[in-house]
Amino acid sequence: MNGPLERYFGEYGGVYVPETLVRPVEELTAAYEEAVRDATFLEELSRLLRNYAGRPTPLTPAQRLSEEIGAEVFLKREDLLHTGAHKINNALGQALLAKRMGKTRLIAETGAGQHGVATATAAAKLGLSCDVYMGTEDMRRQELNVFRMELLGARVIGVDAGSRTLKDAINEALRDWVSNLRTTHYVLGSVLGPAPYPAMIRNFHRCIGDEARRQILEATSRLPDTVIACVGGGSNAIGMFSAFLEDRNVELVGVEGGGCGKGPGEHAARYFGSPTAEGKPVPTVGVLHGTKTVLLQDADGNVLPTHSISAGLDYPAIGPEHAALHDTGRVRYVAASDHEVLAAFETLCRWEGILPALESAHAVAYLLKEYRNTGKTILVNLSGRGDKDVETVRGIVGTGRASISGEDG
C-alpha cells in the first residue's frame, strides 16, 4: 500500500488535465503517500473496513454450480459489503484522506449508482457533505439508487450533456472540482483519471485480492487456475488481480461489457476496437478524463457512445494499468454479451441463491461460456449484488416469465 504511486503504466497513464488541476492532483499524491505511512490513518481505515463495511468478505465455494458445470468455482463475495459492492473500499479510503486534507465536501460521479451510494455513505459516516453527478439516462435506469443517495443526505445532480451517462458525469464532476478546489475532494470511482487516481484506487481495492488469495490457499491448499473479474474502468478487477500478478501460473481474465453487437455504440468492449478509415476496428489509444489509455472513439477522435446492459460497465475507456497488462499479455481481456449476462444472472440466482450485480454477472457469464467441464479451480470476483438491477432485468424479461435464458440460446 505504501510505495510511491505510479504515474505511468507502460505507455499509459500520466496527467492529462488542465493546468488548474495539476496542483490538486499533486497535493493528493503527497497526502496519500504521507497518510499511508501513518499508522493512525491505516488503523482508522482498517477499522472502518472491518467494523463498518464488513471486511474481510467471505470466499464462497459455489458447490452446486461447480457440480453443474464441471469446474471448481469460488466466489469472492464483495456483494456482501455494506452498500452492496466493492466500491465502498475506495470511497472510505478517499473520504478518510479528504478529511485528513481538510476538505469538507466530496463530489463523485456515478453510473450504476453504486459508487455514488458508496461515496454518499462514506460522507455520511465521516460528516462530509456530498454531491453526486449522474447522467440523466442513468438516473432513469437506476431510480432506486438515486433515492438511496438522497436518503444518505447527498444531492444528486443530473447531467444532461453528451450521452447522459457515466462519461458525461465525470466531465461534470471534473468541472465542479476545478471550480471548488479549496473545499472539495473529487472521489473518482474507478482506476481512471490522472495520476495518482489509478494507482491510489487500486491500492484501496488490493484488499480484495489479498484476502481472496489467502482464503483460497486455506480452502484448497493451492492457487486457483484462473481468476475472472468484470472490467468497467477496472477497479474491482485490478484489486483482485494485483495479488496474483506474480503468480505466473494463475490465468487472469478481465471481462468487458460486450453489449448487443460489435458495431460502434453497441458495446463497451474497448478491445473490440474503434472504427478506422480502413474499415476493420482496432483498439486505439487516446486521452480521456486525464489519462492515456485504450478507448472507444470515432475516426475523428471523438469519444463514442457505449452500451452495456449494466450501467457500471457502460464507459468508453479502460483503466491505464489494464491497458498495460493487456499489452504484456499478463491479463486476457474478453467480453460477455448482454444476453449471456442475463443467462448468467439467472444461473447464479438458481444454483447458488445469489443475485449478482449485472456487472459481476459478466464474469460469471464468461465462466459459463469457457470453463465448463474443464475441472479447473476458478476464482470469480462477485463485485456487487444485484438488487439494484432487479427492475432492469424485470423490464427485459417481463413479469410472469420465470426463465431468462430460454429466449434464444
Add this chain to the structure above:
Amino acid sequence: MSGIEAIRRAFLRAEGTPAKAALIGYLTAGYPDPREFLDLVETAFDAGLDLLELGVPFSDPVADGKTIQASSEAALRAGITLTKTLEIAGRIIERVPEKPVVLMSYLNPILRMGIDRFFGALKSKGVAGVIIPDLIPDEAEAVRDAASRHERALVFLVAPNSTTERRKKILRASTGFLYAIGLEGVTGERDDLSADSAEFLQTLRKERGEVGRGDLPIAYGFGVSRPEHFRELARHADGVIVGSALIRRAAESKESLAAFLRTLKGVGS
C-alpha cells in the same frame, strides 16, 4: 513565416493601438452555422479582432462551461471535425491573411490524427499554432518536438494556483504566447474579474523576465465578459481572450458580434 513570428507581429501591432492589448476571440468552428461561418469571422476581424482562436469541437470538453459546451455539441452535430476545422481555418486564412489563427483543441483528436500529421496540416494551411487545454508541458515531449519541427506555436496555459516552479516551467515551454487562466474554474461569462488578476499578471511579467522569456506575450482568458474587464486587463496583459461572451453574440447575429467587439475595444458602440 513561422507561426510564432506571425503571432508576435499581431501582438506588436495591437500594442501600438489605443486599446494597448491584442483582442483575441474564441469561436467554435462552424458555429452557429457552418455556411455563414467565414462571413462571421471576417466580420469579427473587421470589428477589431486581432487574433482568432478557432475551437475544435470535441465530445468531452472538460475545461469548458455551458456556453462553449453547447456550441461544441451543436458544431459536432453539424459534422464539424478536426479535419473540417483545418479546412475552415485554411479558408479563413486565404480571406484574411494578415491576422493569425490558432486552433484550440483537446488532445484526443490530435492524437487520433497523428501528432506529426496534425502539425504538418497546421503548417500547410498557414495556421499559426495550437492551444491544447488538457496538455501540460510535463506530458508534451512528442507534441513539442512536432510543433518545433513544423515551426508552429504551442501555447501552454498557466493557472492562478500553479506554483512558482510550475509557472516558470510553463513560461519556458510556451511558444507564441502564454495563456494565463484567470480563475480556478471552467470557461464561461462572469460578472466580475477575479480580485487577484492584476497581481497574477504582474507576477507572470516579472517571472517571464527572470526565465529569459521577456519576449513572450501574455494573454489573459476565462471569464472575460465586459468592456470594463477588457480595459482593466489591457493595463497588465499583452492580450485579452474572450470566449463565451463572443459565442453568445455569434449565436445572435453577425451584427451583434461586431458591435460587441467594437465596444470591447472601446471604439464606438
